[in-house]
Ligand code: ATP
């Protein structure tokens with residue numbers, strides 16, 4: 001099988017061509033980072049226009065680089081949710097036009113499932129069931145993947161996700177936002193003392209697997225204000241003291257943000273082992289999983305529990321087309337796909353878009369134990 005994957009759910013326009021043996025034939029990403037830096041966030045209408053401007057070229061580049069003609073494709077996979085509908089629509093329209101013209105089946109893909117399943121492309125011997133931690137800009141999920149399409153949600157963010165906290169911390173510290181905030185914090189944190197600012201770990205008293213980063217964000221903002229750092233001055237021109245204070249806050253924030261992940265993962269492993277005693281792996285994916293400190297800390301957790309960590313390379317952790325193509329392959333070979341759309345589908349047709357789309361059912365620990 002050879003599948004084209006298209007991803008436009010948020011701020012990256014991505015496409016890739018992947019074979020069912022896991023071979024990545026091409027991978028193209030066009031990022032809106034410059035736009036984001038200029039306007040300080042994603043405005044749906046602007047993001048939609050940015051996707052629309054580059055989608056044809058991104059898809060064509062992916063096909064050219066893979067040296068694959070449309071007629072050679074087995075199917076077209078596209079993210080249909082969760083995400084911004086205006087943005088999702090651009091990808092879905094492109095996918096359906098192409099699939100209609102060349103009579104190819106379509107696979108509608110769940111963006112978070114794709115973040116999780118790409119681990120099976122990276123590590124072919126990764127079998128269900130396994131535990132997954134998904135950490136990105138909009139999501140913080142602990143999922144027990146029991147089988148393809150069969151997921152149990154052990155925990156989720158009750159407010160902000162960790163990526164959002166990284167991005168805001170970077171913004172408030174006046175770091176270079178031409179790329180996302182995460183990498184900037186990770187880099188600066190290496191210079192700082194992680195014990196210098198005493199932030200408190202979120203949700204200590206809640207013995208569950210949910211996450212909360214809104215409180216930590218507030219603690220960080222107050223710390224920046226109280227240190228009277230001049231965040232208007234770019235980091236490379238700031239005084240030695242200012243630079244140290246900024247690095248200390250970055251390091252202290254990162255320590256506690258990740259400690260929260262460690263505590264939740266440890267508990268989730270216990271829960272998951274109760275449901276599926278045969279699990280052997282913790283998969284960590286989503287943009288924040290490209291962080292080296294996060295990987296190292298979570299590796300310690302899984303070792304203590306005698307599991308193995310599976311973490312895709314950074315380019316497959318952040319939004320990409322490969323994960324969509326791969327998830328398309330997984331579903332396609334189980335016979336889960338839609339027939340080719342009509343070649344002359346009208347532009348105003350209503351697509352199946354799922355801006356809010358939970359991945360699997362929520363786990364109710366109390367009820368399960370009472371059974
Ligand atoms: P979602 O998947 O929830 O819809 P998204 O698609 O915007 O969100 P991804 O591309 O998966 O997100 O991840 C982007 C997030 O990952 C951003 O918040 C970014 O700051 C964060 N991130 C990227 N690299 C790093 C890093 N090295 N350290 C920490 N965070 C990082």
Ligand code: FE
Pocket residue numbers: 111115136286287318319
């Ligand atoms: Fe994502």
